[in-house]
Amino acid sequence: MLLVSLFVGAQSPPNVPLISGGAGMFSSTNEGFTFFQPVAAPVLALPLGQHVLIEARTDLRGFYQQNNETGPFHGSFTADLEYLQADFIVNRHITVVAGRFLTPFGTYNERLNNLWVRNFQDFPLAFGIGTRTSGSSDGVMVRGNLYSTAKLHVNNTAFFSAKRTDGQFQAARAAGDRVDLYLPGKRLEVGASFERFLQSTSFEKPHRNSGGVHLWWMPWRNPLQLRSEYAHGPHSAGYWAEVTYPLSQFGGQDSVVGRLEPVFRMQQTFRLSPGPGDGLPSANTKQADFGLDYRFPHEVRLNTSYSRTFSTINGNIWDFSLTYRFLFPVWKGSK
Numbered sequence: 001m002l003l004v005s006l007f008v009g010a011q012s013p014p015n016v017p018l019i020s021g022g023a024g025m026f027s028s029t030n031e032g033f034t035f036f037q038p039v040a041a042p043v044l045a046l047p048l049g050q051h052v053l054i055e056a057r058t059d060l061r062g063f064y065q066q067n068n069e070t071g072p073f074h075g076s077f078t079a080d081l082e083y084l085q086a087d088f089i090v091n092r093h094i095t096v097v098a099g100r101f102l103t104p105f106g107t108y109n110e111r112l113n114n115l116w117v118r119n120f121q122d123f124p125l126a127f128g129i130g131t132r133t134s135g136s137s138d139g140v141m142v143r144g145n146l147y148s149t150a151k152l153h154v155n156n157t158a159f160f161s162a163k164r165t166d167g168q169f170q171a172a173r174a175a176g177d178r179v180d181l182y183l184p185g186k187r188l189e190v191g192a193s194f195e196r197f198l199q200s201t202s203f204e205k206p207h208r209n210s211g212g213v214h215l216w217w218m219p220w221r222n223p224l225q226l227r228s229e230y231a232h233g234p235h236s237a238g239y240w241a242e243v244t245y246p247l248s249q250f251g252g253q254d255s256v257v258g259r260l261e262p263v264f265r266m267q268q269t270f271r272l273s274p275g276p277g278d279g280l281p282s283a284n285t286k287q288a289d290f291g292l293d294y295r296f297p298h299e300v301r302l303n304t305s306y307s308r309t310f311s312t313i314n315g316n317i318w319d320f321s322l323t324y325r326f327l328f329p330v331w332k333g334s335k
Contacts, residue, residue, distance in 0.1 A: 015047035017330040021057065022116035024323030031315050035065040036073070041082075041115055053087040081168055082136055094144035100169050103137045104157040104178050105130030105193045106229045107214045108240075116325040119244055119263045120289055120305055122317075126238025126269050128279025129231035130176070130195045130210040137161030138171040153182040163199050173199040189216040197234075208234040223248050235275025240267035254297075263291035263305070285311040299325035 019042060026037040039061045046054040059082055064075035085099035102110050109131050112118045127135075141159040148154070156179050163173035176195035182188070190213070197208045212231035218224065228241035242265040250257040268286045291305035300322070307317040 015049075016332070017047065018045040018327065019043070019330060020045065020325075020327045022114065022323050022325045024115055024321055026115075026121055027320040028121065029318040033066055035063060037064070038062045039115055051089045053089070054085070055087060056084040057082045092145075094142065097141040097143065098139075100136055100138050100171070101141055101159070103131045103135055103161070103174075103176075103195075104141065104143070104159055105176060105195050105210070106178075106212050106231060107191070107216065107227070108229065109135050112227070115321075116299070116301065116323050119242065119261070119293055119303065120265060120291055121303060121319040121321050122289075122307075124229070124238070124240035124265075125267050125281060125285060125287060126229070126231050126236075126240060129233040129236065129238060130193060130212055132172045132174070132197075132279075134170065136169075136171060137174065138164050138169050151183065151185060153180075153184065155180045155182070172197065187218045187220060190214070193231075210234065233275075233278065233280075235273045235278055236269055236271050236280045238267065238269035238280065240265060259295045261293040261295070263289075263293060265289040265291070281311060283312045285309060301325075 021040070021042040023040040024038075026039060028035055028037075039059070041057060041059050043057045044055065048054065059078075059080045061080075062075055062077050064073045066073055081100065083099070083101050085097050085101045088096040088098070090096060102113075104110055108124060108127060113123065113135065137159060139159060139161040141157065143157040144155070146154045146156050156177070158175075158177045160175045161171050161173060164171045174195055174197050176193065178191060178193040180189060180191035193210075193212045193214070195210045197210070210231065210233040212229060214229040215226070216228075217226045223246045225244040225246075226241070227244075228239070230239040231237065242263065244261055244263045246253065246258070246261045248255075248258040252258050266288055268284075269280050270284055271280070271282060274282075287307055287309045289305055289307045291303065293304070294302045296302065301324075303319070303321045303323070305317075305319045307319070309315045309317065
């Protein structure tokens, strides 16, 4: 994770704990029904010496929804501990992680699901493949660099998760691996993920496999960003492809126009067999998402989007969110 790299790069002790994260307000209208979500997601990075880092992130979220198009709003509140992990930095190539961590299947869960990072308010439809919908695992993970030259970086992440069905730290018994190949000269990354589900549920037998591939590309000559994934699970398959084009060439990234980011995402899921509880649509679904984001100064961002869903019932989704990213030390460190 990014916090691990920042911790490794720290040169002078003592290492000061950091509080980071984001807060925001989400609004969504789907077929005339509107709901609001005030959200806060604080992140703690607590270094213990030069080789151990404690990381944690909590999702604090309210949910307010209308009973009908003109009725009153009713709300609820949830608090989820998304990860609480200890990172043991063995050397510059290997990090061992123990505790509750984000399941390293594909790229969206670890890299883009932060509310201050993602370009669309909603997760991709196929997010549940490989992540078991919750996105967190309890166990051990080993990640590091297998091979590195000026032209090619090969990274690997392997994990094992234990089964836990009660309390705050619920997770499934599973094991998996992800391999990433990055070409710095092309700013191109391709990778593959594999997960083996090792426990039975009410609707499926154990030892089911999920697999996926991803491709990211950010060409040198323009600010285009392409991110995409495809995943195949026991009961469903799906893909998403997202293109972002910041208008930074018009006066620079801090100009009024340069802060604008048009975004487009195409996604589709395929229902292969009945699979209640896998978090994916019950029927084949196609969805096109059109977004326009604006980055204000001081880490404030406005996200707006319109989505059109094509399935057994077609529908429109309008999303609006305002987020703020914060970062500060718990106390001042010595110089």
